[in-house]
Amino acid sequence: MKMNKLQSFKNLQKLGKKAPDLSADLDFNLRASRFQASHGPWTFYYSTERVTDPIMENLCLLAREADVFRKMQNLVDLKVMNYIYGCPSENRRVGHTAIRCEGCKEHSHDALKAYSDYSLEMTKLEQFCQKADKFESIIVIGIGGSYLGTKAVYNCLKPFRKGNKKLYFASNVDPDKLTSIVLKVKLSSTLVLVISKSGSTLEVHAQEKFLRNLYQEHHLKSSDHFACVTEKNSPLDSKSDFMEVFYLQDYIGGRFSVSSMVGAVPIALTCGLDIFRDFLQGMHNMDHHALEEKNPLQNLPLLGALLGIWNRNFLNCDTFAVIPYSTAMNKWTLHLQQLFMESNGKQVCKEDGSLITEYDTCPVVWGTVGTEGQHSYYQCIHQGTRVIPVEFVGFKESQLHQDQMIDGTTNQQKLLANMFAQSIALARGQKTSNNNNRLFPGNRPSHILLADELSPYTLGALLAYYEHYVAFQGFIWDVNSFDQEGVQLGKLLANNLIDGYRHINEGRSYVAPKENSLNQFYLELTLPRPRERRRETRKSA
């Protein structure tokens, strides 16, 4: 049901008009002890959100009215959750939690089957890790869901690498991308991991060919250097072309695929399977919490989702900044952009296929690591004309344990002090009587997620937190978080243009359909200059 039809929506609209002013004299001592929740390694502090008890009660009602736990149970049980009533849609199950339900006897038959299929792949991976240990570098060819999450996670797990193994991501059809990677590796000691669920992604296909040509030029047999992750029977599923083919089930969506072979193979090859299993344990722990903790105020991903909706729909904030105070998490928000915006950047109601015009769905999700952002865009967060809610993520201790005491404090303490200070400054602001330029309006919401240390387990729990955060928001907005029809039109038009280039390259004439006069315009702009073509094009496939 559309969110605006719920009783809690109406209540919250009223409450939104008299939301508390964080820059007024609130009792933050009381709020801080009251507005927090913990699970596993993570604690969530939200005294600096613009909420009161009645607001939180109505957000809880919103969750109940939207029946979020029944929907989450369906997801965990591997029921068909990727659908829209009244529209032709993918009608698929959604299984990223099922594959990590180790030891969960109470799960559905289908979920246990998914777990057992996954376990087979994990066994293959265990053997493959031995065979592939000889490779020093691994190049992942994959884009979007096939790499962003893995890259974010890998950056956090770098200190756990075995030896000096390096992982590269060739995520873009831009020829400069692959070329710059190839300049850094020795092809003979490199494994190429091609990742595409459909096995037909344009970028992946073009790059695989590009690299196979290079291997051939160097008289190396590419099938001794290539492995892949794909769906069974996809165009990539060809054992003779690869050392190994790892399977991905149709119920694993790209942006939710880090725990599948998409993440498992590259992480296990660089950090070892044990580290990946610790990470999975952390995810599983948060999965269980998301489903079983029925009090929304204690359920971390649901709490996050509800506060996000409060800021988005009732306080009218257009964007959401996620700012981890940890250098290792420098790619984290890029994965969240995908996870949030591809899942819930939607406008079709799941219940009946109608357009949602009554409320906004996913905001723009952005951010980089702190303290760097403080010296960049924080000016706008503090004094810009629009309010930007912030989620801070921090750790009590540094990851590498190589801190120093400088001027009486460790640098990790300086880092934490900055994170806390920003949250407080955004909330409290600073009033001045005579200088508007030093006026900080305050009353800008944020919250903090805090853990002891960035370990594989803690990281897994955090990733699952966001996966469920997104699912809960989708349940409440009543959109289908699991498809991505919005990327199809661009693909189609790009193929038309590529077809145009192909015609021209082959010396044939090409005229774009009349309704696509811009195609013709841009094609002609960028015709290859005949004399230069030979220099640039090293090889014909």
Added chain:
Amino acid sequence: MKMNKLQSFKNLQKLGKKAPDLSADLDFNLRASRFQASHGPWTFYYSTERVTDPIMENLCLLAREADVFRKMQNLVDLKVMNYIYGCPSENRRVGHTAIRCEGCKEHSHDALKAYSDYSLEMTKLEQFCQKADKFESIIVIGIGGSYLGTKAVYNCLKPFRKGNKKLYFASNVDPDKLTSIVLKVKLSSTLVLVISKSGSTLEVHAQEKFLRNLYQEHHLKSSDHFACVTEKNSPLDSKSDFMEVFYLQDYIGGRFSVSSMVGAVPIALTCGLDIFRDFLQGMHNMDHHALEEKNPLQNLPLLGALLGIWNRNFLNCDTFAVIPYSTAMNKWTLHLQQLFMESNGKQVCKEDGSLITEYDTCPVVWGTVGTEGQHSYYQCIHQGTRVIPVEFVGFKESQLHQDQMIDGTTNQQKLLANMFAQSIALARGQKTSNNNNRLFPGNRPSHILLADELSPYTLGALLAYYEHYVAFQGFIWDVNSFDQEGVQLGKLLANNLIDGYRHINEGRSYVAPKENSLNQFYLELTLPRPRERRRETRKSA
């Protein structure tokens, strides 16, 4: 004067209500030939913006009414442009264009003096490059304006490096950041470049000490390995501590400092001074264009600024995505976030110090490179509930000239085809009668900046394009684009918290002021656990 008091503002408000619908049957052939502008290496295509001739005429009027060319002339002439009437403010000159005004006889005496001061530093740099050529790695310690722009530029210029020189950026007080860099370099062949205009930035100071301690531990004399860029007489300005001290004038703001010694030293050390000079030439060329091309429809940075204001203030778009279709530009948008949001994320009117409540200023600026974003957040751009204007940046040819012909087209052609296709898809959309999930509303604005190839000169022109874009928008919104008061409160509160940690580390008690009860709360949360302190803290300074 506040923008809303201008006649053109009122006209544009009316026009905003009947802006053209890009998904209707517009004559895109005509629009494409009409709505474009070129200068130097760059052409700007904007037929896919929601504009008409009357709208463009009124945007031109807006520029004239806001007197943007007089203001730009003042900036170039090094007059005091960093001020707010009626508020105590920095009252400084703004000189980032003056230092690159080579050969410009018509400039003011002050500007020529600035250029000549800069030339002295360049001469020092030329000599220093020879002396420092022995270093294989360079670590820049700097944050915000002292590194983001340089990093964005360096990533684009990597193919022009001399030999295998590597540049690292220790941009965060997070101890993991420096530690992970130190693991990659040999201290004995590393130059540390400390960059801080004020010479008192917390992060920079803490990291400089951290590294000097390491040099001492390794029995290396740090003054033989350290150089710095700072303002004369800052706490860093100490010749005995550094191989060389490069000066930055007070009229160079951090986010506008790439062309100063902040960018010159690291780029010259890695790529050579000639490459940096090519880059400067490109900037200078765009400076001249921004000032001298008085037709706003032909003045690229002004045209960009006006379209940005059209989308922001009259079509009510909250964010602005900049998406380069070039892997080398993967840090570009992070610099733009800073440049745009720190400059114009403001709410105080420059004319009289009053608060601007009548219109919004800087939007959130975000984005990553294409085609990667297509597999991530584009879902939301195409089908989300809010409209996100996009600036695409592309090149006809790849930078590294190592392309292949695959399936009848080069990968660069595939890359370009995708960029063009996205712009067209956003504009045209796709109507369906029976499936809302395949409905693309279209009418979503974007434009394309296109050049032949990513060279130092082209890049310099592009960076200056954005610097002037930001300045023009600031002139029109009537905010002071050149200060950053909004970062002060967070700094102050962080220092309070750091003071708290220091007290506790020293075994003294600490009680935060009563109005800062959250300080106390967070401090107590993160007290060092006594047993672990020794393990983590390697060294006392």
